[in-house]
Amino acid sequence: MKQFLSxxxxxxxxxxxxxxxxxxxxxxxxxVAFGPIAxxxxxxxxxxxxxxxxxxxxxxxxxxxxxxxxxSRLASGIEQSSPTTWRVKLRDGVRFHDGTSLxxxxxxxxxxxxxxxxxxxxxxxxxxLLDLAGMNSEGESVxxxxxxxxxxxxxxxxxxPAVAILxxxxxxxxxxxxxxxxxxxxxxxxxxxxxxxxxxxxxxPGLEEIRVVVASDPATAALAFxxxxxxxxxxxxxxxxxxxxxxxxxxxxxxxxxxxxYTINADxxxxxxxxxxxxxxxxxxxxxIVDAVLxxxxxxxxxxxxxxxxxxxxxxxxNHDPAKAEELxxxxxxxxxxxxxKLDGEPLEIDIVTYSSxxxxxxxxxxxxxxxxxxxxxxxxxxxEWGASNDAIAAGEADMFLQAWVTTPQGDPGAVLExxxxxxxxxxxxxxxxxxxxxxxxxxxxxxxxEKREEIYDEIQQIIAADAAMIPVFHVSQVNVAKPGxxxxxxxxxxxxxxxxxxxxTE
Amino acid sequence: MRSVFVIxxxxxxxxxxxxxxxxxxxxxxxxxNRLSPxxxxxxxxxxxxxxxxxxxxxxxxxxxxxxxxxxxLIGLVVGTLIGLLAALGGKLTDWTVMRVTDTFLAxxxxxxxxxxxxxxxxxxxxxxxxxxxxxxxxxxxxxxxxGLSLQSRxxxxxxxxxxxxxxxxxxxxxxxxxxxxxxxxxxxMFARAILGISxxxxxxxxxxxxMPEWGTMLLDARIHLRSTxxxxxxxxxxxxxxxxxxxxxxxxxxxxxxxxxxxx
Numbered sequence: 001m002k003q004f005l006s007x008x009x010x011x012x013x014x015x016x017x018x019x020x021x022x023x024x025x026x027x028x029x030x031x032v033a034f035g036p037i038a039x040x041x042x043x044x045x046x047x048x049x050x051x052x053x054x055x056x057x058x059x060x061x062x063x064x065x066x067x068x069x070x071x072s073r074l075a076s077g078i079e080q081s082s083p084t085t086w087r088v089k090l091r092d093g094v095r096f097h098d099g100t101s102l103x104x105x106x107x108x109x110x111x112x113x114x115x116x117x118x119x120x121x122x123x124x125x126x127x128x129l130l131d132l133a134g135m136n137s138e139g140e141s142v143x144x145x146x147x148x149x150x151x152x153x154x155x156x157x158x159x160x161p162a163v164a165i166l167x168x169x170x171x172x173x174x175x176x177x178x179x180x181x182x183x184x185x186x187x188x189x190x191x192x193x194x195x196x197x198x199x200x201x202x203x204x205p206g207l208e209e210i211r212v213v214v215a216s217d218p219a220t221a222a223l224a225f226x227x228x229x230x231x232x233x234x235x236x237x238x239x240x241x242x243x244x245x246x247x248x249x250x251x252x253x254x255x256x257x258x259x260x261x262y263t264i265n266a267d268x269x270x271x272x273x274x275x276x277x278x279x280x281x282x283x284x285x286x287x288x289i290v291d292a293v294l295x296x297x298x299x300x301x302x303x304x305x306x307x308x309x310x311x312x313x314x315x316x317x318x319n320h321d322p323a324k325a326e327e328l329x330x331x332x333x334x335x336x337x338x339x340x341x342k343l344d345g346e347p348l349e350i351d352i353v354t355y356s357s358x359x360x361x362x363x364x365x366x367x368x369x370x371x372x373x374x375x376x377x378x379x380x381x382x383x384x385e386w387g388a389s390n391d392a393i394a395a396g397e398a399d400m401f402l403q404a405w406v407t408t409p410q411g412d413p414g415a416v417l418e419x420x421x422x423x424x425x426x427x428x429x430x431x432x433x434x435x436x437x438x439x440x441x442x443x444x445x446x447x448x449x450x451e452k453r454e455e456i457y458d459e460i461q462q463i464i465a466a467d468a469a470m471i472p473v474f475h476v477s478q479v480n481v482a483k484p485g486x487x488x489x490x491x492x493x494x495x496x497x498x499x500x501x502x503x504x505x506t507e
Numbered sequence: 508m509r510s511v512f513v514i515x516x517x518x519x520x521x522x523x524x525x526x527x528x529x530x531x532x533x534x535x536x537x538x539x540n541r542l543s544p545x546x547x548x549x550x551x552x553x554x555x556x557x558x559x560x561x562x563x564x565x566x567x568x569x570x571x572x573x574x575x576x577x578x579x580l581i582g583l584v585v586g587t588l589i590g591l592l593a594a595l596g597g598k599l600t601d602w603t604v605m606r607v608t609d610t611f612l613a614x615x616x617x618x619x620x621x622x623x624x625x626x627x628x629x630x631x632x633x634x635x636x637x638x639x640x641x642x643x644x645x646x647x648x649x650x651x652x653x654g655l656s657l658q659s660r661x662x663x664x665x666x667x668x669x670x671x672x673x674x675x676x677x678x679x680x681x682x683x684x685x686x687x688x689x690x691x692x693x694x695x696m697f698a699r700a701i702l703g704i705s706x707x708x709x710x711x712x713x714x715x716x717x718m719p720e721w722g723t724m725l726l727d728a729r730i731h732l733r734s735t736x737x738x739x740x741x742x743x744x745x746x747x748x749x750x751x752x753x754x755x756x757x758x759x760x761x762x763x764x765x766x767x768x769x770x771x
Contacts, residue, residue, distance in 0.1 A: 217729075218730065219729040219730045219732065222730070222733070223732070223733075226733065237730045239555060239730055239731060239734070240730060240731070240733060240734055243733060243734045288538050291538055292536075292538045292541055292555065292556055292557070293555075356711055359730055362716070362727075363555060363556060363727075365716070366536075366556060366716045366717055367536060367556065369716065369717060370534070370536040370556075370717065373534075380715065381715055381716040381717070382628070382629055382630065382715055383629060383711055383715065383716070384628060384629050384711070388628060
């Protein structure tokens with residue numbers, strides 16, 4: 001038995017042999033599920049900015065602290081001079097990696113690239129978020145931003161990792177930023193490597209080098225950690241967390257704004273009927289999923305979009321009521337025959353799609369399938385890639401798409417909901433349309449009084465729950481592990497920050 | 508020799524009657540009993556969703572062995588027809604068909620199957636298609652080789668002179684010679700199909716949840732390799748034993764066929 005175990009372990013270790021060997025003294029090797037997509041991934045394009053922000057290469061004008069408060073990062077202050085005008089004063093003494101100074105002109109140039117179709121940093125998602133009518137510099141250290149319409153989320157949007165402030169690139173500094181680490185190389189889907197910036201304004205970083213290696217399979221990452229090939233794993237499999245801690249590893253667990261939820265196909269098929277959507281939502285035993293899939297360490301059941309304890313969370317209880325779900329199905333016109341629900345004479349069948357790069361997704365989909373089956377709804381689960389699943393729901397080939405998003409990546413509640421649920425939202429692959437929700441999302445953006453905004457987003461969440469516009473399953477805690485000796489690290493609630501100049505690792 | 512066929516017979520019976528022997532519903536989730544060790548209630552323990560591993564193995568036999576049977580049978584029929592076409596179709600047909608066969612053979616079959624399954628998307632049908640497309644070439648080569656060697660036999664020449672068409676010649680004079688050898692090839696391809704199904708299942712391209720298949724059971728259990736390794740060991744053993752037994756049976760058949768040929 002022992003020999004067989006060893007052989008099995010050895011074979012699986014061979015699968016992770018593509019991962020580079022662990023670092024020397026003063027360096028840190030981190031395993032993550034998603035990697036860079038280009039050899040020089042422009043931080044402004046797509047979601048490239050997440051990696052550069054997480055590894056301390058790039059910085060933004062504003063930042064989000066560990067209590068989800070907005071703070072001035074490269075800016076020393078921001079003030080609103082009219083409903084559509086924002087005046088940002090830059091911090092003194094900031095230098096890019098190549099030694100040139102941060103100026104207002106450099107900021108204008110860096111952000112202009114986001115809306116320049118010919119530039120590699122072109123990003124329509126962030127263009128929408130910024131909604132800029134124009135910007136200009138005022139002297140060396142003030143930037144004036146003019147938005148197309150009043151936008152209460154604007155200061156928060158300046159913390160978006162894609163709004164990275166970059167200087168002129170060169171061969172030595174292809175990503176010429178201001179952070180404590182300097183970009184060295186990227187191998188698409190494999191490696192992202194950075195070195196310390198000894199001239200960082202807040203002090204020399206505590207690490208010489210950071211290597212981020214990609215292991216899209218969580219089990220592979222866990223084995224690589226145990227074999228000593230990586231020093232740290234971001235998103236360690238929850239089910240193995242207790243055991244790995246018993247080996248002396250350090251564990252880092254904290255709630256984040258990441259939500260596991262179902263995008264529903266509101267355009268066609270059974271889920272286009274709100275009554276069926278609500279019935280499906282009520283059928284899901286979220287506590288059961290959290291117990292089974294997250295082993296009690298990974299999160300809490302979700303009744304609404306934002307996690308409890310954060311300013312935007314609405315008071316909507318988790319509702320698991322299979323009997324009520326069956327009542328809703330009956331009132332939707334479905335008929336139960338021989339233990340199975342039928343709609344228009346055909347079996348009520350729901351196709352669920354998801355992807356496997358987050359360990360909790362496939363079993364969550366399987367459990368949902370079982371809960372639906374228990375009340376007589378046939379559900380099919382297909383586990384593929386994120387892109388294929390997203391395409392399937394967009395093409396109307398699937399009814400529910402289980403995915404996991406950070407709901408407040410810039411700290412403000414509007415951006416993600418606008419992308420996911422607004423009629424013209426860039427990620428509204430389920431084609432959900434609700435004029436009331438659209439209007440409220442606009443109001444949320446246009447309103448500047450915090451209390452009023454809280455009311456608006458509360459109402460938005462009530463509509464989402466009542467209409468089952470999306471089906472929240474659980475709010476996740478990020479579960480990370482590291483070898484003993486890692487200090488100056490904590491889980492950030494938006495997951496967009498990992499390493500600071502104070503992070504140290506001594507084996 | 509007898510014990511090999513007994514075990515192969517047992518595997519066949521499990522594939523057919525396994526579901527009737529399963530003590531539990533293989534898809535029944537029981538969260539409070541998740542990751543239970545082997546015991547009287549669950550002989551081989553439970554998986555992360557509390558499902559009985561023994562029942563899943565028994566149901567999985569139908570998928571793993573049944574699909575392997577189907578895939579290797581498709582390869583046998585398609586490959587034999589293509590081989591006979593090459594042998595009987597004349598020089599140009601032979602050259603064309605065999606270059607196509609060589610092209611298919613040039614790709615590592617499992618890698619090609621992964622690519623095809625990846626393009627088609629996960630699911631049972633794409634798994635069957637991917638492994639069938641990459642599993643007919645050996646039969647074709649063997650059928651064509653034996654077919655060509657039979658062309659100069661007197662009874663084949665006589666059949667041609669008597670006006671029999673190619674189809675009849677293949678049916679009455681080639682197939683009886685081909686079948687023993689192809690049966691031996693089939694056993695080896697059957698074992699390869701089991702491995703292919705498990706590999707694609709392990710990579711997530713195979714049978715979709717909640718139905719159990721040995722490769723997907725390995726996939727689900729990999730996260731628990733260090734904490735509850737038995738979860739991986741049971742389906743792993745099922746795959747290993749099946750492949751060894753079928754290969755051994757194939758070796759015995761090959762020896763029997765060779766002996767018979769020698770005597771003939």
